[in-house]
Amino acid sequence: MKNIKLTIEYDGTNYNGWQKQKQGKTIQESIEKAIEKIVKEEVSITGSSRTDSGVHAKGMIANFITESRVPPERFREAINTKLPDDIAIIKSEEVPLEFHSRYNSKGKTYCYTLINRREKVALLKNYVYHVIEPLDIKLMEETCKYFIGKHDFSAFKTNGSSVKTTVRTISDLHIERDNEFIKIFVTADGFLYNMVRIIVGTLVEVGLGKKKPEEVLSAINTGNREESGHCAPPNGLVLEKVYY
Structure with a gap:
């Protein structure tokens, strides 16, 4: 019995997210079917993150248990031959049986990409959030500091989602600009x-002058979802890296 760890890249545009569902095509199901064609046994893969419909990944980590004698490093090539073009296994390796891609994760980095211009976007519409009005990047950068550290992020989650604790620690949140492209990087121990997406939507509202930085601080302190910004669309979001 072996535990195989996979590093996965995918374009989430045409999928109903990572997690397997009764209806709709998902990343998890597509990879499981590909693996099963190779190992000739039923397989269940565990992902480090349950990305939503339309969200992409450069460094999703997943693992599965198998009795197969296929050399661990050969799974990469073998699985890729069975996958559609918008999913790719970047690396396959054997890890200890107790390794769990989700529960053993120490943190993750996401990158969210905006394009700030008046002109319509065609070529990159599945990978960026198009903001038409000019953004005040300096003000957005100043606001980033409020998110850094250990906080109760109740105001920055979708209402109705239940978790044991809403406290998370953001170790890094910064913005990089390249002409009309704006990338927001966020690293935390969990999300x-x-x-x-709500943090991004909040920063966008600050950049548009719809919210003041102090109002964002208030949202963090009160935990009131109505005080934070809108939830940015999924297509600009990429899971960059998972840490162990």
Whole structure:
């Protein structure tokens, strides 16, 4: 029996997210079917993150248990031959049987990409959030500091999602600009449902002058979802890296 760890890249545009569902095509199901064709046994893969419909990944980590004698490093090539073009296994390796891609994770980095211009976006519409009005990047950067550290992020999760605790620690939140492209990087020990997208939506509202930085601090302190910003669309979000 072996535990195989996979590093996965995918374009989430045409999928109903990572997690297997009764209806709709998912990343998890697509990979499981590909693996099962190779190992000739039923397989269940565990992902480090349950990305939503339309969200992408460069460094999703997953693992599965198998009795197969296929050399661990050969799974990468073998699985890729059975996968659609929008999912790729970047690396396959054997890890201890007790390794769990989700529960052993120490943190994750996400990157969210905005494009800030008046002109319509065609080529990159599945990978960026198009903001038409000019953004005040300096003000957005100043606001980032309020999120850094250990906080109760109740105001930055979708209402109705239940978790044991809403306290998370953000170790890094910064913005990089390249002409019309704006990338927001956030690293934390864990994330609440839609937390990154609500943080991005909040920063966008600050950049548009719809919210003041002090109002964002108030939202963090009160935990009131109505005080934070909108939930940015999924297509600009990429899971960059998972830490162990």
